[in-house]
Amino acid sequence: MKYQARASSRRPSSLGYAILGLLAARPWTGYEIGRLFAETPIAIYSSSPGSIYPAIKGLRAAGLVERAPHPDNPDSSKRVFAITPRGRAALRDWLAAPVAREDVRRNMQDLMLRFAFMSGNLPEAAIIRFLKDLKRETEAHIEALEAHAEQMRAAAPLSGVLALQAGIDGYRKTARWAQRALDAFVAGARAPQKTPPEKTS
Incomplete structure (x- = not known):
């Protein structure tokens, strides 16, 4: 037992x-x-x-x-x-778990997996909140990475700087995608519900 x-x-x-x-x-x-x-x-x-x-x-x-x-x-x-x-x-x-900064840094694949299963399992308001949080935490992480890249440029090898830039570019893509997804869900939430046409006798 x-x-x-x-x-x-x-x-x-x-x-x-x-x-x-x-x-x-x-x-x-x-x-x-x-x-x-x-x-x-x-x-x-x-x-x-x-x-x-x-x-x-x-x-x-x-x-x-x-x-x-x-x-x-x-x-x-x-x-x-x-x-x-x-x-x-x-x-x-x-x-429905909150989006943590550590998830953005290390578990982006799991965040996308969560998002893939949200429709039909969570209300749209929760999905919109997830996308807002994902965008906010991703943009905050980008700022931290850009500050680190600026510090690296003086001493780090070029390949290291470019590798970090590739990571930053990937996070920027994620932030842009999150905004597009957010726009799509917000538009869907605001769209009037379609009603079936009235039957005519």
């Missing part, structure tokens, strides 16, 4: 959260999850059974994922993995 309590309190890995994000849309078999990691842009994670199934096992032990009948053939012996209410809550908590 003690072991189960420890396992249930452990936070999923980035791979685990990615699996929860996929299962939030619909149930999948382990094989199908592996194919998604192999054949889609989410292929930043390993698609090998040696990675996927241990991650799913951990999610099941934590009560975040469960086995369920196949939705297309409930009488089949083939089972799928489905997200539990507890798993959905854990996913939403992860998606």
Whole structure:
């Protein structure tokens, strides 16, 4: 019992959260999850059974994922993995976490993964807040990097200065993208809801 309590309190890995994000849309078999990691842009994670199934096992032990009948053939012996209410809550908590400066510095890939799963799992107001925070923290990090680059120019080798500049340019792209994404979500939030045409007799 003690072991189960420890396992249930452990936070999923980035791979685990990615699996929860996929299962939030619909149930999948382990094989199908592996194919998604192999054949889609989410292929930043390993698609090998040696990675996927241990991650799913951990999610099941934590009560975040469960086995369920196949939705297309409930009488089949083939089972799928489905997200539990507890798993959905854990996913939403992860998606709604504040954007920290350290995440911008070291975990930008995880921030983009979080953003990819936000629609349908978070209200638009939370997504807009995430994008505003991401833009603000990224721009603050750019300022810090530019100040460091200025100090480097006198003593650092040219290659080092240019390598740092490449990093700064990448963060600038992210900040510009965040603004475009923010504009798109704000425009969507302000757009009037379409109503179906009235039926005529």
